[in-house]
Amino acid sequence: MDRNRELLERLWPTSDQLALSAEAEHEMRTEDYVLEMPQSGERIVGRDRMRAMQQEYPNPPSIQLIRITGAGDHFVVLGRSDYSGDIYYVANVVEFRDGRIARETRIYGAPFDPPPWRAKYAD
16 A cells, blocks of 8 residues: 555544544654645644644544545545534645655535535435
């Protein structure tokens, strides 16, 4: 199995339990790591700033892995996040450099009711 994929599987657990210690997660990122969250306009630069942000999280969400797709240095991770009772789906575009995560772009979406006209096409 691809080493980068294994790293993502450890980072994104398939249960509500954290898969890694904060230190192990910190070491998985490059020094110049970048996290972008387009919906909120946030850009976190540097793995130390990411770690500091995570340490101040008032109520970390529980995350369930749905699927990891990709190979080499480029992956997309799909997950379901429960943030204090609010459910969001997340598409996380991940780029590796030298075996560490260099960049992530996380796109969140809340579930919604489909329009009636599409009902005949959906399973």
